[in-house]
Every structure is written in structure tokens, then in C-alpha cells.
Amino acid sequence: SAVISQKPSRDICQRGTSLTIQCQVDSQVTMMFWYRQQPGQSLTLIATANQGSEATYESGFVIDKFPISRPNLTFSTLTVSNMSPEDSSIYLCSVEGGASGTDTQYFGPGTRLTVL
């Protein structure tokens, strides 16, 4: 299984600012994903980030608010822009894993973001 790390592990930010979250995986993967988990809630997929192409965003999420970079096969960043308290969540990245066609994922530890 892939080992995934995220930086920062947590942060407290002021409204109106932006935070970039990094996701590093120990092996090359084509597909990486970014999720949001609001307090006490389940995970919601923000976008899929494939190396060499623009990220694909899910309904309700836009590139201006959550720009994503995917410069190579082991790294991705998610920026939370112009933050408001409603953006306080845990942000998780994940990568594809398992046998081909099984759509299993390996998740990072998450970044806990608090916006004041």
C-alpha cells in the first residue's frame, strides 16, 4: 500500500487568507484525489487530480476557490483560497490503489484547518 503524507497537519488561519496543503506519496500514481470532511460529517470528494491534465472538480467545488496542482506523479497541492469560517474542515488527499479496476484508495492523514 502507498504511504501518504500531508503538510501541514493542522493550521489556524484568518478569514480572507489562503492556505496551500501539500500531499506527498511514496510511489508514482496517476490518480490523486482531494476530499473535505467537515466536523462530524462524512467525506466529500472535491476533485480528481491526474498528472498532466487539469483537475476535475465535483459539483459545488470550483477551481477559483480550490486550485490544485499536480506537477508530477508523487505530489499534489490543494489551495483553499479566500477562506471563511465555513472552510474549517479536514482536508484529505488520497491515491488510487489496489488491483486494477477495483477503485480502492489509500488516504493521507488529513490536514485540519480552522478558519477564524
Add this chain to the structure above:
Amino acid sequence: LAKTTQPISMDSYEGQEVNITCSHNNIATNDYITWYQQFPSQGPRFIIQGYKTKVTNEVASLFIPADRKSSTLSLPRVSLSDTAVYYCLVGRGYSTLTFGKGTMLLVSP
């Protein structure tokens, strides 16, 4: 897009077998059934995946009846460290995999 229904919470005691059932009446022919475990302040962890019948690994068993409209995750002899949220996902293709509310399993001494 297959939706899933799980119990919101379950209680158990150490050493007992726990069975968590997930309903997915609209499962499609190509959909897999996947279970994840999430501890507080951690990302979800893959537990087990199946397509039909029974799958067993070192952590759990997954029972899937012939009609595939439900599945049961079986955790043998749970311990306190099995206290977590368990998610059942059904789908094919990463963007279709929706995390529901999951089942909060509380294991007591």
C-alpha cells in the same frame, strides 16, 4: 449511482463478533463493494472489498448475498482499538464512490 444505508451506530464488547450490514438496493452490475475504517483524526483505511459471495482477509470478512443488494462486514473478536467509523461504498470509478455517514462502532471493555 448506488446509495448505501448503514446503521448510524453500534455498540459491542471486547471479544465479540460484530456484523455491520449495508444496504445497496440499486447496485449496478459492475459495482464493487468496499469498506473503509476511520479513526478520529486519521484518514480512512481500506479494510476489504468484494464483488460477490464471501471475501476474507486478515482483518475482516465480507459477506455478499447472491442478489448483491446488501453486504455484511464481519469483524471477529473486536477489541477496544476497533472503535471507529466504518464506511460502506458501492460503485465503479472513483468519482462515483460516495462516502455515506458510516457506522460508528463503539467497543467497550
